[in-house]
Amino acid sequence: MKILVAFKRVIDPDARIKLTADRSGVDTDSVEYKANPFCENALEEALQIAEEHDGEVVLVSAGGPDIDKTIRAGLALGAERAIRVEIEDTVLDSDLAARVFAAVYKEEEPDIFFFGKQAIDSDNNQCGQLVAEYLGLPQACFASEVVIDDDGEVATVTREVDGGLETIALTLPAVITADLRLNTPRFAKLPDIMKAGRKTIDVMDLDDLDIEDTALKIELVSLEEPSARQAGVKVGSIDELVDKLKNEARAL
Amino acid sequence: MAVTMKDVQFDVRDGGSFIFERAGEFRIFTPEDFTDEQQQMRAVALRFAEEEVLPRIVDIEAKKPGLMRELLEKAGELGLLMLDVPQKYDGLEQDKTTTMLITESLTRCASFAVSLGAHVGIGSLPLVYFGTVEQKTKWLPRLATGELIAAYALTEPGSGSDALAAKTRAVLSDDGTHYVLNGTKQWITNAGFADLFTVFAQIPSDKGDQFTAFLVERDSPGLTIGTEEHKHGITGSSTCPLILDDVKVPVDNVLGTIGKGHRIAFNILNVGRARLGIGSIGAARYALKLATGYAAERKQFGKSLDTFGLIRAKLGSMAAAIYAGEALGYRTAGLIDRKYHALEELSPGPDDDDFQKAVEEFTIEASILKVHGSEALDFVADEALQIHGGYGYMTEYPIERVSRDARINRIFEGTNEINRLLLAATVLKRGMKQRIPLMQKFQAISASLKKGEEPTFEPVGDALVDEQRQVHRMKHAALFAIYQAVQRYMMKIEEQQEILGAFADMMIEVFAADSAIARTLQYGDGPLASFYADCTTLTVEHARDEVFTLAKRVLAAALPGDKLATGLDQLAVLDHWRAVDVFGVRERLAATVIDAGGWPGI
Numbered sequence A: 001m002k003i004l005v006a007f008k009r010v011i012d013p014d015a016r017i018k019l020t021a022d023r024s025g026v027d028t029d030s031v032e033y034k035a036n037p038f039c040e041n042a043l044e045e046a047l048q049i050a051e052e053h054d055g056e057v058v059l060v061s062a063g064g065p066d067i068d069k070t071i072r073a074g075l076a077l078g079a080e081r082a083i084r085v086e087i088e089d090t091v092l093d094s095d096l097a098a099r100v101f102a103a104v105y106k107e108e109e110p111d112i113f114f115f116g117k118q119a120i121d122s123d124n125n126q127c128g129q130l131v132a133e134y135l136g137l138p139q140a141c142f143a144s145e146v147v148i149d150d151d152g153e154v155a156t157v158t159r160e161v162d163g164g165l166e167t168i169a170l171t172l173p174a175v176i177t178a179d180l181r182l183n184t185p186r187f188a189k190l191p192d193i194m195k196a197g198r199k200t201i202d203v204m205d206l207d208d209l210d211i212e213d214t215a216l217k218i219e220l221v222s223l224e225e226p227s228a229r230q231a232g233v234k235v236g237s238i239d240e241l242v243d244k245l246k247n248e249a250r251a252l
Numbered sequence B: 001m002a003v004t005m006k007d008v009q010f011d012v013r014d015g016g017s018f019i020f021e022r023a024g025e026f027r028i029f030t031p032e033d034f035t036d037e038q039q040q041m042r043a044v045a046l047r048f049a050e051e052e053v054l055p056r057i058v059d060i061e062a063k064k065p066g067l068m069r070e071l072l073e074k075a076g077e078l079g080l081l082m083l084d085v086p087q088k089y090d091g092l093e094q095d096k097t098t099t100m101l102i103t104e105s106l107t108r109c110a111s112f113a114v115s116l117g118a119h120v121g122i123g124s125l126p127l128v129y130f131g132t133v134e135q136k137t138k139w140l141p142r143l144a145t146g147e148l149i150a151a152y153a154l155t156e157p158g159s160g161s162d163a164l165a166a167k168t169r170a171v172l173s174d175d176g177t178h179y180v181l182n183g184t185k186q187w188i189t190n191a192g193f194a195d196l197f198t199v200f201a202q203i204p205s206d207k208g209d210q211f212t213a214f215l216v217e218r219d220s221p222g223l224t225i226g227t228e229e230h231k232h233g234i235t236g237s238s239t240c241p242l243i244l245d246d247v248k249v250p251v252d253n254v255l256g257t258i259g260k261g262h263r264i265a266f267n268i269l270n271v272g273r274a275r276l277g278i279g280s281i282g283a284a285r286y287a288l289k290l291a292t293g294y295a296a297e298r299k300q301f302g303k304s305l306d307t308f309g310l311i312r313a314k315l316g317s318m319a320a321a322i323y324a325g326e327a328l329g330y331r332t333a334g335l336i337d338r339k340y341h342a343l344e345e346l347s348p349g350p351d352d353d354d355f356q357k358a359v360e361e362f363t364i365e366a367s368i369l370k371v372h373g374s375e376a377l378d379f380v381a382d383e384a385l386q387i388h389g390g391y392g393y394m395t396e397y398p399i400e401r402v403s404r405d406a407r408i409n410r411i412f413e414g415t416n417e418i419n420r421l422l423l424a425a426t427v428l429k430r431g432m433k434q435r436i437p438l439m440q441k442f443q444a445i446s447a448s449l450k451k452g453e454e455p456t457f458e459p460v461g462d463a464l465v466d467e468q469r470q471v472h473r474m475k476h477a478a479l480f481a482i483y484q485a486v487q488r489y490m491m492k493i494e495e496q497q498e499i500l501g502a503f504a505d506m507m508i509e510v511f512a513a514d515s516a517i518a519r520t521l522q523y524g525d526g527p528l529a530s531f532y533a534d535c536t537t538l539t540v541e542h543a544r545d546e547v548f549t550l551a552k553r554v555l556a557a558a559l560p561g562d563k564l565a566t567g568l569d570q571l572a573v574l575d576h577w578r579a580v581d582v583f584g585v586r587e588r589l590a591a592t593v594i595d596a597g598g599w600p601g602i
């Protein structure tokens, strides 16, 4: 069984970020990067399935050589090899990313293509769905449990939906996007970190994937920093609190 | 000579050479030089501390049976115990810089870090560096995974600092197959559950007692582990006595050469000191984070604590202490690594003593690191508690534990007094033996100060020139002062502990200031350039005050009344306070720290 995992680098969510002066993006001068947490869940699930079904896990990411560090962190967790599609990170929207990944899918022909349910930088929640659409594959988004049958032909996926859980069965190959509750990503082992340095990252470019149309469908117009938190107020009684929650905050 | 490590060229230097070099003249190892791989390893250690260790801190502190061992085994599964073990014995054989980086990521939970450090450091390193192939094969692979846990038993009730005065005896059996050990060891970290002990004992002989190390297994008949001590800090680490009552140890378990136990004891302590020093800085960074977080949340007089000038001043000073600690700490680890690699290149081969030579070379720096790191931590942890006010005094706030845990670092791995005496004496001894050009320097400084001239100064590059000049002056002031004392007391200077202590303090300040400058110059114009430069300015300013005060005291002690005035006049040639807006510098540092929610660097 072969499992492909999309693995995106994002700005460390714990870091304090600043916008560039023209508000066209985040000032990347002093930010730290790490793997998108949902992608880590996707990788963890892929690794567990691969361990059980004797499979191979391949990472795929799009960006310049500076994302290799994040890719190697994924390799240290147990993926066998990786593919990096050479592209400048800033000129990618969900649609182009999805077309890139769909093209990689055709090269690799995996049984499962795992995604994180969304990337915590752009929060688009589109990539997995678009890939399924472009490839005509069945999809299960927001997975909180994944079970693969013994023959490796059917994935039974429990999804988190509003107000409850839904369980669906997909015929493989299929696209699955991972939610946070799917699993707890493992720790990398130090010897594996060293071994990851020797694993292969194959670099492809858009030509290799026959992607000519690189036009973006989304234009980033501007970004705003969140407004500073307003000072709190003291309430005199429970009644006043309830009243404020109801009428001012409209939380009740 | 230069060594290329991880694609960067580093200069190989000798121990103590910082005294004679210009600040920033040679490339030092800094935290900015960590490779991606090292940073990933650090991330694993940090996550382990945050997710596996800290959530169980209450049970750890209560010494819940089996818990520490379980955590060490878990750390072992991740490879956190195999960094120092050669690849031949299933280890990772990493540089010391890597080991230090892992150590300092764990010291936010000191009970655990001390247990881990005692296992991988003083516990296992004697075997790594002095064991025979058979001994290593027998134990090292299992120590590397945490299947077995190691401990180091040197201290006795009657001998702590004076370790070589140990009374434990080892007598060869009549049939020559084993030694019989009798005695008591005390305060042995990990003793409660360790499987293998490096025990130091005297073998009586015609030539006198021969101090020797033995590998003693836990299940040896006659070996009893006493009850746990009740400690002030690091209450979660195991600390027990060993009672050796006719313990039979096979002759094959003698570690290293008979009568050369002191080489093992002191070499291992040197590495331990470096590890302790950097580990302390890791804990200090954690304390800074706790204090910054608290100061942002807590309001008094209608404002957050972090808006008050006196609180901000503390945060600024804490940051500068951490910066200098990191700079001199990783510099030292890098010096040892490079020396070792250079020696290896000259004489490749697994069973030589290149590493011991490399470590011995930097005795001075390792002692400075131990003293500076542990005292920086005490300062930072104490100020962090103070920022918490009464809450910091309550056990439910982590800073309470951090400040208790900090205290041990000035006591073990050689007390700070012993390390001060050792480092000062080593500088002087190496000077007398012409291993470092101390005597020539003494002459040159005297000659120039007699003429009322400052020794020539040439900056390295055009950044931090004032700071460079001050360190240049500080070095000369320290050497000038100690030279007067050496002339007065000659060989008997060893008995003048206060003078040696003052000289040690001057060396510590000089090395800290020198390393801060070197790190900042190397850093160039990255995003933290002005923060690093401010840390450096504050470090240099503080060091300058200390060094000139101490130099005056040494002169006053060493020079007879009629010569004192002349001596002070000569010292004054170097003593120029450069107007530094210390408050303004601290304020800027605090702003950056508050903005980052703690230490802003990597």
Ligand SMILES: Cc1cc2nc3c(=O)[nH]c(=O)nc-3n(C[C@H](O)[C@H](O)[C@H](O)COP(=O)(O)OP(=O)(O)OC[C@H]3O[C@@H](n4cnc5c(N)ncnc54)[C@H](O)[C@@H]3O)c2cc1C
Pocket (backbone or CB within 6 Å): B118, B152, B153, B154, B155, B159, B160, B161, B162, B186, B187, B188, B189, B190, B231, B239, B408, B411, B412, B413, B414, B415, B416, B417, B418, B497
């Ligand atoms: C929690 C803990 C864990 C430990 N773990 C271990 C371990 O795993 N293995 C092990 O072997 N040991 C261990 N030790 C022992 C530790 O190394 C000793 O405590 C240390 O060496 C100091 O010895 P001492 O306590 O007997 O103090 P002393 O030597 O009695 O010193 C008392 C004071 O006198 C000063 N002093 C001593 N001699 C001189 C001198 N010549 N000149 C000036 N001042 C001097 C000291 O600096 C100190 O301030 C541990 C200790 C503690 C507290």
Ligand SMILES: Cc1cc2nc3c(=O)[nH]c(=O)nc-3n(C[C@H](O)[C@H](O)[C@H](O)COP(=O)(O)OP(=O)(O)OC[C@H]3O[C@@H](n4cnc5c(N)ncnc54)[C@H](O)[C@@H]3O)c2cc1C
Pocket (backbone or CB within 6 Å): B298, B300, B301, B305, B308, B309, B310, B311, B386, B387, B388, B389, B390, B391, B393
């Ligand atoms: C063991 C113990 C016993 C006590 N017993 C009593 C008792 O019997 N009765 C009683 O009434 N109280 C008692 N207290 C409370 C004690 O008086 C307070 O802890 C103390 O007044 C400090 O207040 P705080 O802890 O709220 O710290 P905070 O006021 O929050 O101060 C936190 C930090 O901010 C600093 N800070 C605060 N304001 C400013 C400012 N404007 N400018 C600059 N820095 C500032 C403080 O110096 C401190 O470093 C006790 C406390 C303890 C720990």
